[in-house]
Amino acid sequence: MSTESAIRTSIDDAATTVGSLWPIHSFVTANPLAGFEDLPFDEAVQQAGDLLGGRGYPSAETFRTALARDQIDTAHLEAELEALGYDASPETLLDRIAEAENPTEEAADTAADQVDRVLTKWLSAFLEEGSAHWSMPNREAGFYTAFTGMAAYDSQIPKKGIVAEMPEDPLETIEAVVSSYPESQWVPIFEEQLAALPGWTGFIKQRAADGGVWQSTYPISLEGYLAARLALADAFDADLTPSTTGSEVSPADELAGAFLRAWEATYRDELVGTVAAESRAAADEESAARPDAQLVFCIDTRSEVIRRHLESVGDYETHGYAGFFGIPMEYQGYDAEVAVDACPPILDPQHHITDYPTDDDTQEEHDRWAELRAAADEVIEILEANAATAYGYVETAGSGYGISLAARTLVPGRVHDLFDRTAARVPDVHEFCEPLVHHQYSYSGDLPVGLTTEEKVEYAATAFELMGWEEFSRLVVFTGHASETANNPYDSSLDCGACAGNPGGPSARVLANICNDAEVKDELRDRGFDIPKDTVFLAAQHNTTTDEVDLFASDVPESHAAELDQLRSDLETARERATAERVESMGADGSRGVRETERRAADWAETRPEWGLAGNAGFVIGPRALTRDCDLDGRAFLHSYDWTTDPDGDALEAIFTGPLVVTQWINTQYYFSTVDNAVYGSGSKVTQNPVGNVGVYQGNGGDLMAGLPLQSLLAADDEPYHQPLRLSTVVHAPVDRVTEILAEHEAVATLLDNEWLALTVVDPTQDHRAFHYEGALEWRPVTDAITARAETANAPTVADD
Numbered sequence: 001m002s003t004e005s006a007i008r009t010s011i012d013d014a015a016t017t018v019g020s021l022w023p024i025h026s027f028v029t030a031n032p033l034a035g036f037e038d039l040p041f042d043e044a045v046q047q048a049g050d051l052l053g054g055r056g057y058p059s060a061e062t063f064r065t066a067l068a069r070d071q072i073d074t075a076h077l078e079a080e081l082e083a084l085g086y087d088a089s090p091e092t093l094l095d096r097i098a099e100a101e102n103p104t105e106e107a108a109d110t111a112a113d114q115v116d117r118v119l120t121k122w123l124s125a126f127l128e129e130g131s132a133h134w135s136m137p138n139r140e141a142g143f144y145t146a147f148t149g150m151a152a153y154d155s156q157i158p159k160k161g162i163v164a165e166m167p168e169d170p171l172e173t174i175e176a177v178v179s180s181y182p183e184s185q186w187v188p189i190f191e192e193q194l195a196a197l198p199g200w201t202g203f204i205k206q207r208a209a210d211g212g213v214w215q216s217t218y219p220i221s222l223e224g225y226l227a228a229r230l231a232l233a234d235a236f237d238a239d240l241t242p243s244t245t246g247s248e249v250s251p252a253d254e255l256a257g258a259f260l261r262a263w264e265a266t267y268r269d270e271l272v273g274t275v276a277a278e279s280r281a282a283a284d285e286e287s288a289a290r291p292d293a294q295l296v297f298c299i300d301t302r303s304e305v306i307r308r309h310l311e312s313v314g315d316y317e318t319h320g321y322a323g324f325f326g327i328p329m330e331y332q333g334y335d336a337e338v339a340v341d342a343c344p345p346i347l348d349p350q351h352h353i354t355d356y357p358t359d360d361d362t363q364e365e366h367d368r369w370a371e372l373r374a375a376a377d378e379v380i381e382i383l384e385a386n387a388a389t390a391y392g393y394v395e396t397a398g399s400g401y402g403i404s405l406a407a408r409t410l411v412p413g414r415v416h417d418l419f420d421r422t423a424a425r426v427p428d429v430h431e432f433c434e435p436l437v438h439h440q441y442s443y444s445g446d447l448p449v450g451l452t453t454e455e456k457v458e459y460a461a462t463a464f465e466l467m468g469w470e471e472f473s474r475l476v477v478f479t480g481h482a483s484e485t486a487n488n489p490y491d492s493s494l495d496c497g498a499c500a501g502n503p504g505g506p507s508a509r510v511l512a513n514i515c516n517d518a519e520v521k522d523e524l525r526d527r528g529f530d531i532p533k534d535t536v537f538l539a540a541q542h543n544t545t546t547d548e549v550d551l552f553a554s555d556v557p558e559s560h561a562a563e564l565d566q567l568r569s570d571l572e573t574a575r576e577r578a579t580a581e582r583v584e585s586m587g588a589d590g591s592r593g594v595r596e597t598e599r600r601a602a603d604w605a606e607t608r609p610e611w612g613l614a615g616n617a618g619f620v621i622g623p624r625a626l627t628r629d630c631d632l633d634g635r636a637f638l639h640s641y642d643w644t645t646d647p648d649g650d651a652l653e654a655i656f657t658g659p660l661v662v663t664q665w666i667n668t669q670y671y672f673s674t675v676d677n678a679v680y681g682s683g684s685k686v687t688q689n690p691v692g693n694v695g696v697y698q699g700n701g702g703d704l705m706a707g708l709p710l711q712s713l714l715a716a717d718d719e720p721y722h723q724p725l726r727l728s729t730v731v732h733a734p735v736d737r738v739t740e741i742l743a744e745h746e747a748v749a750t751l752l753d754n755e756w757l758a759l760t761v762v763d764p765t766q767d768h769r770a771f772h773y774e775g776a777l778e779w780r781p782v783t784d785a786i787t788a789r790a791e792t793a794n795a796p797t798v799a800d801d
Helices: 003-015 041-052 060-069 074-083 090-099 111-127 143-151 163-165 171-179 183-195 198-210 214-217 222-235 253-285 299-312 360-385 387-397 400-412 412-425 452-466 505-516 518-524 559-583 589-600 650-657 657-675 735-744 748-751 784-794
Strands: 293-298 314-319 327-333 351-359 433-436 475-482 536-543 549-552 618-621 637-640 687-693 694-700 714-716 728-732 758-763 769-775 778-781
Touching: 003 171, 003 183, 003 222, 041 183, 041 253, 060 090, 060 253, 074 090, 074 253, 090 253, 111 143, 111 198, 111 222, 143 222, 163 171, 163 222, 171 183, 183 198, 183 222, 183 351, 198 214, 198 222, 253 618, 253 728, 253 758, 253 769, 253 784, 293 299, 293 536, 299 314, 299 327, 299 475, 299 536, 299 559, 299 637, 314 452, 327 505, 433 505, 452 505, 452 518, 452 650, 475 505, 475 559, 505 518, 505 536, 549 559, 559 589, 618 657, 637 657, 650 657, 650 735, 657 748, 735 748, 735 758, 748 769
Parallel strands: 293 314, 293 475, 314 637, 327 351, 475 536, 618 637, 618 728, 728 758
Antiparallel strands: 351 433, 536 549, 687 694, 758 769, 769 778
């Protein structure tokens, strides 16, 4: 192998240890330790800690709080500790964990710190996405070339070593710096250099892999970045000798692992017991009459709350499906300058979908208001980008602007009312546009515009098969979701993760359009889907901040007006109940649920507009009947699945290789952001600074923060809200079918074998017994006591005669 090839291979190997990071305007939740998933969890967090400096387990104080709240069953804890040979009290063992958590003293300024300071300055200038008023020179030539041109003028860089006269080829620079080290050390050297700024490295890694407009216009590669870093290290005389820190699991981590497993088993017992008990009960139920409406929500944990309350107020059937509704598309909205991916990051878009106007008059009215809104947005952007301009603008604008600022700050609820009234006058895009779904025999970039009839049929059929549908009501509503928040860099993290941090309404509109196609309906009927002629498909969007559900119903025929009016009324009732539940979880008065959520959405000083997916811990794959009458506290992802309609297991296989992987990403990001927010999260929103429209700093510079802010995880400084548990998945299906799927998909089996998540199967063919996955395709029967406790807990209360 040539030296150049050896360097490229070493860089590729080293880069696997740093997780990808998406720009904050399209925030994608991902496991920050994704590069270590081929290792058992305990070894992975130890190695990641050595490389990145992060803690891998919850703190002793977090475990103490969980014990005090009876979230950790003492029998489970005693069993875990006994298996490891510990017989001391939990309090004594927690003290041992706490002793190992003592922070180390702040290190003196080093050559590596000097490298970081210079490098982050030029990275932020090069990688910014439209926020800078003066662009870094020569960006079109790529980062390495642009940096080479600027380094000579940077007074912070010593003019010695290779940086004084850098080669045109970045690989030559890398070779020059590492040639004095044996080739066996190249990978660990590159690992440590890439891990020095994991946020920036992860962002470069994702941008280079994904391509897109910014990457094609201003290219950057890991090779170019690493060459610049090594050249600076050479100039500052930084020691590149890789660390030899061992990777054995520490006693404190061993103890923490025991407490964590006991905590997870306690939560899992309740979830598994509930599903098993309901599985037995559902088997004896007769099929219900045709529901008033069927609503398909995203599997997002926030959907569980609104679904539960909607079902309680009317004869509604709700389902869970990944929020991109199975259509891997690139979407460009009517007002958007560029297209965005609207599918999970584990998939590549296969279609380009855009909105096209169908009503000229409504379009013109929308455009007039859009121009005014764009002008206002431009003013706000200027104020956010330049503090001096902000002061000057407010002084020039006078009292009127001051009043608007005061209103935003003091009465955000009334500002929300004003926006609502304004929005009611401004036609929404869905009122005068249709998604261009029909195949256009043209391309946008590399993607075909629209879908063929065959593709439409496949996407609709796949959706119905995965959810196990055999009956259709008169109204079928595909409900995407989005959030509403003011002045929040993390707003996209509250949108649909299955749509790559974008709203899910467009995906819902596309699937509804497909399913209303007469030709598609005929094809689906030929495939065995008995779609009645009076069934109408429509789209909606669930605002997860305020729990308002906006129905896109302009095309619903008059024959369905009564059902539509009733649905709107019941959705409003469900909203009132759901918001009451949500605001109580945020420490507010539940009787003011709707008003409080609207205030949080409009208040630009609100650091916690909603909880997002905080609290997530479980994933249930099965019929809604298993959880319909259960309060899962907004902690479980819910994917509809009926094993009886999936004889070959194809639908379950698709869920395991898609939604299960994505939910594990979400769960691990919340987990690691909670256990070590300084390394894997992003600290307090109060001290964050947005940089380049791509991420946030803590303070005035440094690395891009990769995870979630403290306000998304804690109810207060010393009061955790999110319980950092690995995902517990419960599947309602024959255990043999699940075993076959795992045998065919090594990547999913590896996640389970290495304990990145847990899996339990409730087998309806074996008297609804539960089996827990033990690894290596082996299962352990779950004790009947667990399901017996659940049956007792879920039994209806009967009054004495």
